[in-house]
Amino acid sequence: MKRSFSDRAVNAAAYIFIGLFALICFYPLLLTVSVSLSSESEIIQNGYSVLPQKFTFDTYQYIFAHSGDRILRSYGVTIFVTVVGTVASLFVTSMMSYALSIRRLKYRNAIAFICNFTIIFSAGLIPWYIVCVNYYGLKDSIWSLILPSMFSVWNMFLMRTYFDGIPISLYEAARIDGANYFRIFWQIAIPLSKTALLTVGLMYALQYWNDWWNALIFIKEKDNFPLQYYLYTILSNINAIRSGRVPAGATGVKLPAETVKMAVTVITIGPIIFLYPFAQKYFVSGIMTGAVKG
Structure with a gap:
């Protein structure tokens, strides 16, 4: 059975909402991993970021x-x-x-x-x-x-x-x-x-x-x-x-x-x-x- 345009629009809106909500929930974890792989000096100077700043494993090596x-x-x-x-x-x-x-x-x-x-x-x-x-x-x-x-x-x-x-x-x-x-x-x-x-x-x-x-x-x-x-x-x-x-x-x-x-x-x-x-x-x-x- 072919779905109507309104049904497809509702499903698309639901997927978009769930996807955005999932990204919001995933953001803190992504930020945590990114900062742990960044240089300490870059974090102090520029703050936190989603992408690693000056990618390094120095922190894990130190620990x-x-x-x-x-x-x-x-x-x-x-x-x-x-x-x-x-x-x-x-x-x-x-x-x-x-x-x-x-x-x-x-x-x-x-x-x-x-x-x-x-x-x-x-x-x-x-x-x-x-x-x-x-x-x-x-x-x-x-x-x-x-x-x-x-x-x-x-x-x-x-x-x-x-x-x-x-x-x-x-x-x-x-x-x-x-x-x-x-x-x-x-x-x-x-x-x-x-x-x-x-x-x-x-x-x-x-x-x-x-x-x-x-x-x-x-x-x-x-x-x-x-x-x-x-x-x-x-x-x-x-x-x-x-x-x-x-x-x-x-x-x-x-x-x-x-x-x-x-x-x-x-x-x-x-x-x-x-x-x-x-x-x-x-x-x-x-x-x-x-x-x-x-």
């Missing part, structure tokens, strides 16, 4: 020459924390969500209320720190980068929405066949909730990958620094040297502060940029389905 081994180790720490933390968080969150989706569970509404209450009110930073350090022994341990962030109430309620959408007849049929609750959870609920798992898993992965707060609070040993926090310390040291908050002999050193900011950003977000397109469709469909079911 990896002075901290290459540490950055690689920090990458390893971050990858370990992200993988282990995401898997553990998915396991805990999915079991909690599944349990709260079972209507015959006693006090399930009270448990859900308590979980929801923690979103609105919390004990505060100091009690949380005391509990983590004194009772759980998380000081200067790599597990301090995983355990404090292993459960999200929002993600739990999102997964609970998915489990609520599974027909109860499937659970009842499995119970008649002699399956216990864990077997129902593992062999029925989980396979039918792959979209929810991928959506929540992406959220947890981004959370662990971008986390620097737990390292700031708990970690002193440099070998346990995650990537985000270690690059933050590099940038802080460069800014301190440039501002003169160091011994006089170091204040004369010229360091690429502006380009380092952008290079650090590229180094930290690079893997996520390549990973996200593969999981984007699950993320979007998961959010939309959760919103419709909720």
Whole structure:
């Protein structure tokens, strides 16, 4: 069927609008990469630009020459924390969500209320720190980068929405066949909730990958620094040297502060940029389905 002129005009306008919006969203990333590949002197003199000014890899060479081994180790720490933390968080969150989706569970509404209450009110930073350090022994341990962030109430309620959408007849049929609750959870609920798992898993992965707060609070040993926090310390040291908050002999050193900011950003977000397109469709469909079911 041939479309009318008005339909084609509307489609063309929609494509143009979406294309312009995509360019607007892409502009900050393009600017970041361009500045990281530019000469520091040119950036100071002319400001930021979309195209690299006096193209050079000096900033990346500086970062990896002075901290290459540490950055690689920090990458390893971050990858370990992200993988282990995401898997553990998915396991805990999915079991909690599944349990709260079972209507015959006693006090399930009270448990859900308590979980929801923690979103609105919390004990505060100091009690949380005391509990983590004194009772759980998380000081200067790599597990301090995983355990404090292993459960999200929002993600739990999102997964609970998915489990609520599974027909109860499937659970009842499995119970008649002699399956216990864990077997129902593992062999029925989980396979039918792959979209929810991928959506929540992406959220947890981004959370662990971008986390620097737990390292700031708990970690002193440099070998346990995650990537985000270690690059933050590099940038802080460069800014301190440039501002003169160091011994006089170091204040004369010229360091690429502006380009380092952008290079650090590229180094930290690079893997996520390549990973996200593969999981984007699950993320979007998961959010939309959760919103419709909720």
